[in-house]
Amino acid sequence: MTDIAIEKKPSPETPSLKVPMRVTVLGGGSFGTAMANVASRNGCDTRMFIRDPAIAKEMQETRRNQRYLPDFVMDENLSFTSDIEYAVRDRDLILVAIPSSSFREVLRQIAPFISGQAIVSLTKGIEPDSFALMSDIIREELPQVAYGVLSGPNLAKELMAGIPAGTVIASPSEAVRFAVHQALASALFRVFANTDVQGVELGGALKNIYAVAMGMGAAYHVGENTRSMLLTRALAEMSRFAVRLGANPLTFLGLSGVGDLIATCSSPLSRNYQIGLALGQGKTLAEAVEALGQTAEGINTIRQVRAQAEILDVYMPITCALYEVIYEGKPPLGIALALMQNGHRSDVEFVLPNTTPAS
Amino acid sequence: MTDIAIEKKPSPETPSLKVPMRVTVLGGGSFGTAMANVASRNGCDTRMFIRDPAIAKEMQETRRNQRYLPDFVMDENLSFTSDIEYAVRDRDLILVAIPSSSFREVLRQIAPFISGQAIVSLTKGIEPDSFALMSDIIREELPQVAYGVLSGPNLAKELMAGIPAGTVIASPSEAVRFAVHQALASALFRVFANTDVQGVELGGALKNIYAVAMGMGAAYHVGENTRSMLLTRALAEMSRFAVRLGANPLTFLGLSGVGDLIATCSSPLSRNYQIGLALGQGKTLAEAVEALGQTAEGINTIRQVRAQAEILDVYMPITCALYEVIYEGKPPLGIALALMQNGHRSDVEFVLPNTTPAS
Structure with missing residues (x-):
């Protein structure tokens, strides 16, 4: 049988020249947690922003998302914060996993700290009343950022269990598509590209x-x-x-x-x-x-x-x-x-x- | 609740002006049988060609396809023949449900009796060796006929049981697409059209x-x-x-x-x-x-x-x-x-x- 290294980490003998990507996930629901875990397992320097400081502290200590994914232990290198500036400043990739009803509000909160980070929506939904999609909201609130949306058949529990899956990153920017692939793709998670965001x-x-x-x-x-x-x-x-x-x-x-x-x-x-x-x-x-x-x-x-x-x-x-x-x-x-x-x-x-x- | 007439037949009070379409199905497998039954239930004058005279006689008498669909009784108006000329001559629509390995041979047998009938393949497959599709074979053997192919998620047992289903008729000819819709479509069987035969x-x-x-x-x-x-x-x-x-x-x-x-x-x-x-x-x-x-x-x-x-x-x-x-x-x-x-x-x-x- 083939020699299969499922969670390959760079070994000390072969130092990787790659600088680890700095990834932040906004939102502590099940899908945000699963994606943060995928990024961290992949070697990214990964933070999760959790609004409630008590919950952020609990997650940092227990490495569990007690409310949404209680049966799984998260990657040991993943870190948690309730300081939104610290979460967002000087990062490469911000993955936004916030419900559609508060998605716009969160973008307004992070706007002062955005200086070149790519913004990728993980949220599936339509903004109530406006019928705006998440990419519409990003373009309206942060018109200068490079952005994308991630969507696919990705049940969070299966991702946490390491069951093979695939997803799609859609973005007009090849740089964003490539960065998301680098951050998330592994032998258990394929990331396919598309340009058709809508x-x-x-x-x-x-x-x-x-x-x-x-x-x-x-x-x-x-x-x-x-x-x-x-x-x-x-x-x-x-x-x-x-x-x-x-x-x-x-x-x-x-x-x-x-x-x-x-x-x-x-x-x-x-x-x-x-x-x-x-x-x-x-x-x-x-x-x-x-x-x-x-x-x-x-x-x-x-x-x-x-x-x-x-x-x-x-x-x-x-x-x-x-x-x-x-x-x-x-x-x-x-x-x-x-x-x-x-x-x-x-x-x-x-x-x-x-x-x-x-x- | 709505009044639902699933197997509506024209009532004596409202005579239909429509001349019933004359349909023949070649081949006595499960899918050919199911389609012949659909056509007959729909009011088409429908014949099935079964090569073996003993089996044709048995099916005519028992109204069952003992070998492939023993659990179902076929429509009372469906008729069976092992005379290929009688099966094919003076019909409107010939539905060919013959395995891909003998599809070409059967077209050669019916060629002398073809004079305007439309030919529709019900066979899913590729001819061994030649890699020809059934539409390729029709065009090669009967270059002057109007033709089409029928394909879709159509498990024969479900069709016989009257479970709702849909299929696709693909043909370059609108006349063929429309005729197949007329012959087969009902409240339990939707027929969608396409022009992309291949x-x-x-x-x-x-x-x-x-x-x-x-x-x-x-x-x-x-x-x-x-x-x-x-x-x-x-x-x-x-x-x-x-x-x-x-x-x-x-x-x-x-x-x-x-x-x-x-x-x-x-x-x-x-x-x-x-x-x-x-x-x-x-x-x-x-x-x-x-x-x-x-x-x-x-x-x-x-x-x-x-x-x-x-x-x-x-x-x-x-x-x-x-x-x-x-x-x-x-x-x-x-x-x-x-x-x-x-x-x-x-x-x-x-x-x-x-x-x-x-x-």
Whole structure:
């Protein structure tokens, strides 16, 4: 068998000439933690910014993220701080893993300390009200920085367990793409490059809608044929929407598109799937949320995207059907069968345009 | 709830002015049977050609396909014949569901009776030795006919059970695309259109390779992250190969590309997956085939496609890695880890071309 060194560190006999990259992760959620751990294992000088000093101290001492990833010990070289200036100043790469609702606020806080650091968003989502993507917020708040977005099928627990995975760094800057590859890529984590920032971000932002749909479908008699059809129709409307916003439809062939969609829709335990299942079983949204004990991100995304699709005049039959079930009390089975009778349409409209108007 | 009529037939009060389409299916395998049943249920005048007169008679009497789909009763209006001239003459649509190794021979047999019928291939595969796709064979043998290919995630048993599904008809002729939609589309079976015949066919022909890879991966510690990465890298190399042969990469976003790939790779009981699993567990090909009692289509496809990729100079790392494991006795884990260390590459090369040469 091949000699496999999974966590290779530079040995004392062969000193590396490479200066370790200085990486900071903002935010102490599960994905930020997993990425900080990947960077630190890779030999980067890595800091995590945790707002609450008590939690930062606890993480520094226990090397565990008790709230989000209690079962894993983090890399021994990773350090933690609640001093935002110290976290951000004189670093090479700032990875921002802050919820979309406070993403803009955090960029405003770090603005005074930015002088050449590249900013990379790890956040999948859309800013409430503005419909801004995280890259839009970076460009608005820090117009002079080099930036990128990281997105892909990256369940944090699997990353912490060292299970092989891949992700996408999208940036207009080759320097940023290369730096992120240097910082994060390893034998367990492949980093692929893309230039289509909006396409990559929209894949991550929209996918939760279809996990709700998949859960709702599971309440009926669906098979592999049906699941595959639903996933490809989901891709059709995600890419249609993204193209309307300037993205490249081919991006959806990649890890951040179909890759993340498959991973998200294959998790029957996810909140999005469970809410969809309850709705398919005839529960109202209020009943479904009560049964689950919490709501799911996809439910809000459906409302946001449906409103935006109306403004932009984009045909999104699955999103609109989910909206009708969730917010207008329509029967799920009737809605599903109406979708099945949508007439003679193109499979991939970027290959063969639809001539009949969407209804 | 909505009033749902799943198998609506024209009622005597509202006579349909539509002349029923005359459809013939050549071949009595499971997929041909399922499609003949779909057409017949839809009101088409449908015949199946079964070479063996005894079997044709038995199917006519029992309305069952005892060998391939014994659990299902076929539509009462479907008829069966072993007279090839009667099967083919004066029909509108000939659906050919014959294995790739005898596809050409059957076209030669029907050639004398062809006078305007459209010919649609239902066969997923590549002709041994010639590397011809079924559409190539149709164009060579019957250069004057209007033709198409049908492909998608369509497990025959699910179709017989009436579980919702979708498929793709690819043809350069709008008349053929429309006729196939008219013949087959229903509230349980959506038919989408494409013009990229080669892209649609190659999706169906190549997917089995990756079911072998998925099975091999299952022998190790893989998660949803890994599965999603493998599927998207499979799409990358399938579309790269297809584009080299003139296809449109966007076709792989559709049902015949990613849709069929997902369905095929999600069946742990499939032969392709089982052979891959045995290989991943360290068995040789001979041992794996013996354990399974039979070989799998993907094993031959790997050899065919790897040879063709070499001729065409197309980078197909997964196919080549599988070839090395299966035919050269290389260790699967070492091969998999080498794939993980393939450097800084583009996620979707049709968006961002790779600048470093493939190794």
